[in-house]
Amino acid sequence: MSDLLHSALHSTSHSHLAMSPTSGAETPAVPYSRPTTPGSASFPIQIGFVGLGAMGGMMAKNLANYRAAHISGALPILVWNRSPAKGESLVAEVGQNKVRVAKTLEQLATECDVIFSNLANDDVVKSCYLKFVEALKHTPPARSKIFVEMSTIYPSLAGELDTLITSVPHCRLITSPVFGVPTVAAAAQLVIVMSGDYRTKKEIAYILVPAVGRKVIDLGGNLEKAPTFKLIGNSMILGTLEILAEAYTLAEKSGIASEEVHGLVKDLFPAPSIIRYSERMSRDQFDGSTGFSVDGGIKDASHIRRLTAVHNAPMPNIDVAHQHMITARAIHNGMVQAGSETVDVLDWSGMVAGTRVAAGLAPFDSSNNHGVVQED
Incomplete structure (x- = not known):
């Protein structure tokens, strides 16, 4: 050199x-x-x-x-x-x-x-x-x-x-x-x-x-170590997104406001990246042009899953997140084709659509989701 x-x-x-x-x-x-x-x-x-x-x-x-x-x-x-x-x-x-x-x-x-x-x-x-x-x-x-x-x-x-x-x-x-x-x-x-x-x-x-x-x-x-480390880091972020998506969906089903959940996230997990993605889910802000696209998320999840198979180190949370992102992308693509979606690029936090539809809720507009709450 x-x-x-x-x-x-x-x-x-x-x-x-x-x-x-x-x-x-x-x-x-x-x-x-x-x-x-x-x-x-x-x-x-x-x-x-x-x-x-x-x-x-x-x-x-x-x-x-x-x-x-x-x-x-x-x-x-x-x-x-x-x-x-x-x-x-x-x-x-x-x-x-x-x-x-x-x-x-x-x-x-x-x-x-x-x-x-x-x-x-x-x-x-x-x-x-x-x-x-x-x-x-x-x-x-x-x-x-x-x-x-x-x-x-x-x-x-x-x-x-x-x-x-x-x-x-x-x-x-x-x-x-x-x-x-x-x-x-x-x-x-x-x-x-x-x-x-x-x-x-x-x-x-x-x-x-x-x-x-x-x-x-x-x-x-x-040379393989830095790309491996990057995937490990992204597995942490993606796994956190999956947990947030499941928590927000349960909150919607049980009649708890997303604002309350986001406030709890800020109190318990005051990390900028976690707060940023929590805010996106709580406000249905899924514009990937200012974040990370769901296509990129699916690609990374596929790499992570391949890596876990090579090293016999299962990450079931990533398997589920991968499926939820695919579901969210499929719904988003259908809405784009129908002319009913205003976001051109879906952010990977939009994976919450996968957990929502599995729970019988609207995918991208939480204002349409009204949980049935049992009376005391």
Whole structure:
């Protein structure tokens, strides 16, 4: 790995410290020493970003703004999205001095020194990497090139991507999924997980923190560990969603107001993510364009279930949640086709529709659900 990226990263002087929740002491948000090569880089780093969805768009925007403000001589970030309009919209928002749009994936792969990707599913991820490699074999890189896979993928895909990328000289790959919803991404407060080559992780950590996230968790050298950890984390979130959905449904059936349940959630489980999803269920706010889509939730649940089968570690709660999301999606799709649904993208908290219909209630409008309460 070339030292050239080290010297470019050395130009940032911001503290990377976080408060320890247990001791109150300051602890490193980045678990690596800062790159030590002194002086300025002999060339400015060209960063690329592939995938400008709800999460990727926020990360690319924050990265572009931060580098323009803090990195001397920073080049505009080169972005690519399947729908060019998102890239053009980002340029219009932040300016041509911060972002420019690649015409093709191949252009981004050949021109950039660091390429981040945050994509919808495994098939899309692999198809992009195949195009990267095809372009780089046609135009071999003369210096180090780092690929950072930030999508939520099944762990074994990481090995396939590594085989593809390392078939090209000077190319490295790390896996680096993130925890957080779009509002968290917008605030640059994501938790970033990394696995892969140590030195490469160090390079990338100082690009992403604090520009995109608030801390890095290092899972070692095995590229499959970060994607596995991401699925484990998502299993906790999804399992919590299932419990909330069942509790809200029981409350509706027994005549207890959703506001009371949400108040109890805030008292008993004062975690921002739990409160956020509880509020969505209590108010029937299932717009996935500002959250996480049910399609993404079903994909993640499928990966988690596959992982539990491989390791003989059952998660029955995830099995049930998976079915409830499929039920919710089927109902939502039917309503969209009938023209009776105003939400284009269903948030995964809409899985409560699955528990509601199983209990004989209306799926997405709790105002139509009136529980029958026995008199004392």
